[in-house]
Amino acid sequence: MVHETRIRVRYAETDQMGVAYHSNFLIWFEVGRVELMRAIGFNYKDMEQREGCYIAVAEARCRYKMPARYDEELIVRTWVRNVRASLVHFAYEVLNTAGNALLAEGETIHIVTDSGMQRRSMPEPYLAALEKSRSE
Amino acid sequence: MVHETRIRVRYAETDQMGVAYHSNFLIWFEVGRVELMRAIGFNYKDMEQREGCYIAVAEARCRYKMPARYDEELIVRTWVRNVRASLVHFAYEVLNTAGNALLAEGETIHIVTDSGMQRRSMPEPYLAALEKSRSE
Amino acid sequence: MVHETRIRVRYAETDQMGVAYHSNFLIWFEVGRVELMRAIGFNYKDMEQREGCYIAVAEARCRYKMPARYDEELIVRTWVRNVRASLVHFAYEVLNTAGNALLAEGETIHIVTDSGMQRRSMPEPYLAALEKSRSE
């Protein structure tokens, strides 16, 4: 399952090269995976609050193909590439809606932790939701 | 007492107008007041961790005179304008070091809260440090 | 005319107090006024590119009533408080959609400039659109 969410490039996200500053793509990836999780019934906020369970970023990577410009509407395509009890691997593509051009592609690898940043397993319903999303 | 701290404008802080995006001044104000507090022996991190006491922003204001540009070194001048048990009022000026030009001036008003965002009084040693700074 | 636009609080926008960091409200104000301008047919991107005409922030102010939290959906209410050939004054309210609580209110004053940051008048159709919005 590939989830698609839309965002619009904010003025604050541009830099003096006239394009979106590159670190914002990591923030847009986060929007993508939050919305993917919402779509599959995985409430990350609840997992933090009720279970004291966090998903921390262990690795992030982005390849930039074309710049994103101010006020452009973008599509963030997000999918689960791999999931285990204490690890989640997401992949992303960012396209613009005007030309359907691929602006960037990336991936993030996350480990599951408690509030003290110690590794733990994800509670079963959350894990099951991610596994289901991956296999669809 | 006016405290001075230096920061350098980051590329990430510019926007496509070729100048620092205006919300960054509020972040630089924060750098200014953290460094003022450090200079007077007020360890904000400790107050949060040991006392569960927070300083939340209740109001922020900035007047922009001249743009700050990429890679410019800036001086943030910070002072305590007013302080009470559960309220602190800071004022700021931002200048560039090259021309000593005033780029912006501003102020922030803060209320003292517990971790549940309920208003409380600041522990005595912290309050005393701010009062001393104001009167010098 | 009061324009309403919706945004959702991003994880990147939170701080360790567990709420949205205060400078983000200025960025959300920007989203509010960009969307107001889009709604009244004022294309700010075009004004920059075709007319070399910019709207620079001269003053920003925000009063914080209640914190905005991660993943909350917010409404930014934006209206033109005053407009002249080379000055625009916007006002804002930020509410959450869950409880309709007022989280913050603010205002920004802008001057109209050329690409060299010199004051100039806004081209007529853009000015007219803002004046119309204000009087409705």
Next chain:
Amino acid sequence: MVHETRIRVRYAETDQMGVAYHSNFLIWFEVGRVELMRAIGFNYKDMEQREGCYIAVAEARCRYKMPARYDEELIVRTWVRNVRASLVHFAYEVLNTAGNALLAEGETIHIVTDSGMQRRSMPEPYLAALEKSRSE
């Protein structure tokens, strides 16, 4: 040659997990390479303004080992891993000064462009400075 520069984690850079939000490491990498370039006499601002020559990020990667916390002083270690006329490859390590612990390591690959984002060669003196830095 490995260049070291120091930064301090800002409150604005933390998130509700109580640690620095991960995209900030890309911004700190930028601080690292700007300061490396300054140290070897490569003025990036001048190259943009006088030569119309830009260095755009083509790929960024970061592996996160340990969290960076509010108010911690960090060292960003930066070096040139590879350089060609129209490509530069930087590598980074981020450590904290308190415990000298490795928090993250990463790399960025950049292509050299004109103001229209078309690939071009870097002017000779800038290229020579980077090559010299790499071989030392």
